[in-house]
Amino acid sequence: MLRELDKNQIETLLKDQLIGRLGCHSAGVTYIVPVNYVYDGTSIYCHSAKGMKIDMMRQNPEVCFEVDKIKDMTDWQSVIAWGKFEEITEMAEQQKVLQQLTDRITPYIIDDSVTREHGFVDNESDIGTTVELIMYKIVVNKKTGRFEAR
Template identity: 55%
Template sequence: MLGELNTEQIESLLTELPVGRIGCHADGITYIVPINYAYDGINLYAHSAKGTKIDMMRKNPEVCFQADAITNLQNWESVICWGKFEEITDMLEREHAMQRIINKVMPLMQGADAQPSHGFTSAASNVGDEVELILYKIVLSKKTGRFEKD
């Protein structure tokens, strides 16, 4: 059976899932890439080193975001959101965003010394200074969801 997720189910999926895909478009090119994220009920928060995704979102801040939970091809849930990229520059907001991301990502890391690939330091709220860490939020304007269940 195919169906639509209700608002509560959409919010639950966005809150629970640790990885989604962000789609951005600039200069005639569409780019889709997976990201770790945290969701606060209003915005998605993420971090990145400078690169293609950040360059494109700075040129065109309108983005699409997709996350899904797939058990198998007959049992899945998927959320698609639209919103606007906003780089976080205020230091207090950067620390809060980073803490939110750390709280979401670190429990999923395996091994005592496991660290994400970039942007994290030993102090949880420290935004780091060895990598140009870009913290950003996606201010969501629309959310939809679908599911299939056998």
């Protein structure tokens, strides 16, 4: 049976998952892409190289974010959050966000194939030397969640 997640369940799902899907829309085009992220209860923090999603969010900062946890077709949870893209330009905040993302993702790295393009480097001074990393946040203004359980 399909039901609604309560506020605590929504917050837990957003904080516990590693990958979400970011939806943006600009100039008549809708684009959805998976991203790794960190959620602090107010904003969703991500990083990216310059590309289509960054260009689109700069043009239209209103975005949608979806995360789910699926055990099977009748046992799943899903949250959709709406918010506004804000680019992080202050260096100290950029480094803080990158460190949070690194700490969050590192336990899931299974080999050394992760490259600088993912923002993982040996020294802080190496950040951005190969690819310009853009740090950003989605300031969440609305959330909803659904689940189905046997």
